[in-house]
Amino acid sequence: METASCVPTVQIQARDPAASSLDCGDPCEWRIVDMLDADKRKAVFLLHQEGMGRNQIARQLRISPNTVRVIIEQQGEMPLGTRSDKIQIDSDLLKRLYKECDGFARRVHEKLVEEEHISIHYSTLTRLLRQLGMSRSDASDPRRSASAARQWLLEMINGRHTIKRLQVQLPDATDLQFLFSHLKHGRSRQRKKAATILARKRSIPNSVIAQALQSSCSTTRRYYRIYLDAGLEALFAWSTNRHCGDQHKVSERTKRILELLHHKPTSYGINRTNWTQPALLKAYEQSYGEVISRSALAKIIRRAGYRWNKARRVLTSPDPCYHEKVELLLSTLQSLATGEMFFFLDEWGPVQVRQRGGKAYRTDHATIPRHQVSRGNVSLIAALSATTNHVTWHFLDSKDSHAMMDMVEILYNQYHTKPKLYVTWDAVAWHNSGLLLEALDQFNEETRACSVGPIIELVPLPTSSQFLNVVEGVLSGMTRAVINNSDYPNAAQMKQAISKHFSERNEHYKHNPRRVGKKIWELDFFQDFNALRAGNYKDW
Structure with a gap:
């Protein structure tokens, strides 16, 4: 049977690759051939009516069997729906938008839809960009290459990316300022968190982000999940990495x-x-x-708060009247009347005048001879005012009760106009000797008889409780400042350096008034007497 006369010729329109504009079909139709005309559809239906099989019709007319089946079901009639005209997109427009969006196809698509009012499917746009040779290679695309993603993050950390440029690159620019600040100025974990969120906003896959940041995929995935579920505050909380299951x-x-x-x-x-x-x-x-x-x-x-710590050997007070003496000390200190003063007294030394070691910035390792000839000895007694933070000092020949009485007389003469002076010192033998206490009582009797000068009242410290004597810290600071790393030629120069240190300290607190200590002035600080008895305190 002759069938050639019944079959019309089908013409397929070829595209001009050199055309200045690009055309694209409807979003649901990506074929490059035109729709079959009415004559050919009728020919297919007539051949089927004459008994020819579908596959034979498809081979002779060079169309697919599925197309033959659809035409037979439609009985050779033209479909009611008509294909929409192809959209013409200027290639120059695509090139300009591609450059403005820094090669980010998603932003190009958004600009086409929102600004140019051109409705086009995203996959069609990427195909057109590839035809124009404007698609990025995988090696330079941060979304596909870990090295490119790492380079993109480094450029952002080093300030090569501005906020304005990131707003173009990132489809979602929320929290951009906060994340950008933490990426540049945060700590290591904060920078990783910010980089993870920014990279995910850049549409970089989690596996590429983890490889670029040298972290596990579960960690970066958890950062992003916390950000989506709870926001920035929960993400940058200190405990986000404390994750341990149920x-x-x-x-x-x-x-x-x-x-x-x-x-x-x-x-x-x-x-x-x-x-x-x-x-x-x-x-x-x-x-x-x-x-x-x-x-x-x-x-x-x-x-749980446990640490691998070494036990610390502490000085513990065995005084049976420990609670009463500490309460007396604190109540006296915290209830000073106008004009009354409180002093902490203690001795320092004797210290040999020789080359001494200590911590310091050095270019080499310093050595000090173990056996040295002493150039003299220096001892002193110091009194620290609890209210003014000023130090009164006196150099000694020996540490005994007479030296303590000499310091009391110096304080009496220095603060002659004050009504009462409280003094406290360590409970050592020569501080509590009968000779010293009798001399102090006699001194106060003479003062009351003359009605001139301050009364001296002793506030004893508990036994073995040097940690309650605040002047110990001042003497330690002086030792670090002018004694350690020293090599004075004689005792006179060491005394001169000590005196200059205390004078400069007094001058500082004269212009910057501050009471001695910090928490000893708080009424509820020394409630745990067992901890205080063992010297287990800080910043008091």
Whole structure:
């Protein structure tokens, strides 16, 4: 049967690659051939009516069997819907937008839709950009290359990317200022968090971000999840990296671990006097039949506030009247009347005049002879005013009760117009000698008889409680400043340096008034007498 006369000729329009504009079809139709005309559709239907098979019709007319099936179902009629005209996009417009958007196709698509009012599918746009040779290679695309992503992040950290440029590159510019600031000025973990969020906003995959930041994929994924769920405040909180599974399970493990720590290792058959991580893991497995990793154990111990610390040997006061003496000291100090003064007294020395060591900035390792000829000795007694922070000092020939009485007379003459002076010193033998106490009583009787000068009242410190004497810190500071790393030729020059140090200190507090100490003026500070008795205090 002759069929050639029944089949019309089908013409396919070729595209001109040199055209100045690009055309694209409807978003749902990406074929490059035109729709079949009415004559050809009728020919397909007639051949089918004459008994020719679908595959044979498809081979002869060079169309797909599916097309033949659809035409037969439509009985050779033209469909009611008509294909929309192809959209013409100027290639110069695409090139300009591509340059303005820094090669970011997503932004080009948004500009076409929002500003140029051109409706085009994103995949069609990328195809057109490839035809124009404007698509980026994978090696230079941060979304596909870890090295390119790392380079993009480094350029942003080094300030090569401005906020305005990032607003163009990032489809979502929310929180951009905050993230950009933390990326440039934050700590290491904060920079990684900010870089993760900015990179995800740049549409860089999580695997590429993790490789560029040298972090695990789970870490960067968790940062982004926290940001989406709870926002920036939760993301940059200090505890975001303290992540250890189910909270109930962790709290139960913590309770068990702490219970083990409160027992001796020997209670679990381990021949040790202290716990180690392997010993804890062994005892935990024996007791609860559960195996946990060493890293999980370390995290639980760290979160519970435990640290690997060495026991500190402290000076403990054995004074049976410790509470009463401390309460008297504090109540006296905190209830000083107008004009009354309180002084902390203590001796320093004797210290040999010789070459001395100490910490200092050096280019080489300094050495000091062990055996040296002494160039003299220096001793002094100092009194520190609790209200003015001024130091009164006097150099001694020997440390005895007479030296303490000499300092009391110096304070009496220096503060002759004050109504009362309170003094306190360490409870050593020559400070509490009968001779000194009798001399002090006689001194006060003469003052009352003359009705001129201040009364001297002693406030004793507990036994072995030098940590309560604030002047100890001042003498230690003087030692670090002018004694350590010194090499004075004689005792006179050492005394001169000490006197100059105290004079400069007094001058400083004259222009910058401040009371001695910090928390000794707070009424509720020394409530834990057991801690205070052992010297377990800070910043007092």
